[in-house]
Amino acid sequence: MTKQQERQLRRIKREFRRRVDRKYRAGVAEHSGYLGDLSDLTLLDDAIAEAIDQCCYLYALREKLLSRNS
Numbered sequence: 888m889t890k891q892q893e894r895q896l897r898r899i900k901r902e903f904r905r906r907v908d909r910k911y912r913a914g915v916a917e918h919s920g921y922l923g924d925l926s927d928l929t930l931l932d933d934a935i936a937e938a939i940d941q942c943c944y945l946y947a948l949r950e951k952l953l954s955r956n957s
Contacts, residue, residue: 888896922930 925933
C-alpha cells in the first residue's frame with residue numbers, strides 16, 4: 888500500500904476504536920446484559936434492525952447531497 892493509504896488506514900482505525908468503545912459502553916448502559924447471552928435469532932433480528940437504520944441514514948445523506956447539487 889502507499890504511504891497515503893497507510894495514513895488513511897491509521898486514521899480510520901483510530902476513529903473506529905474511539906467510536907466503538909463509546910458505542911459499546913452506551914449500549915451496555917442502555918440495555919444491560921451481555922450480547923453473547925442473546926439468542927441467535929435475537930442477535931440476527933437486532934443486526935437486521937441496525938442495518939435498516941444504517942440504510943435510512945445513508946438514504947437521508949444521499950438526498951442531502953443530491954439536493955445540494957441540484
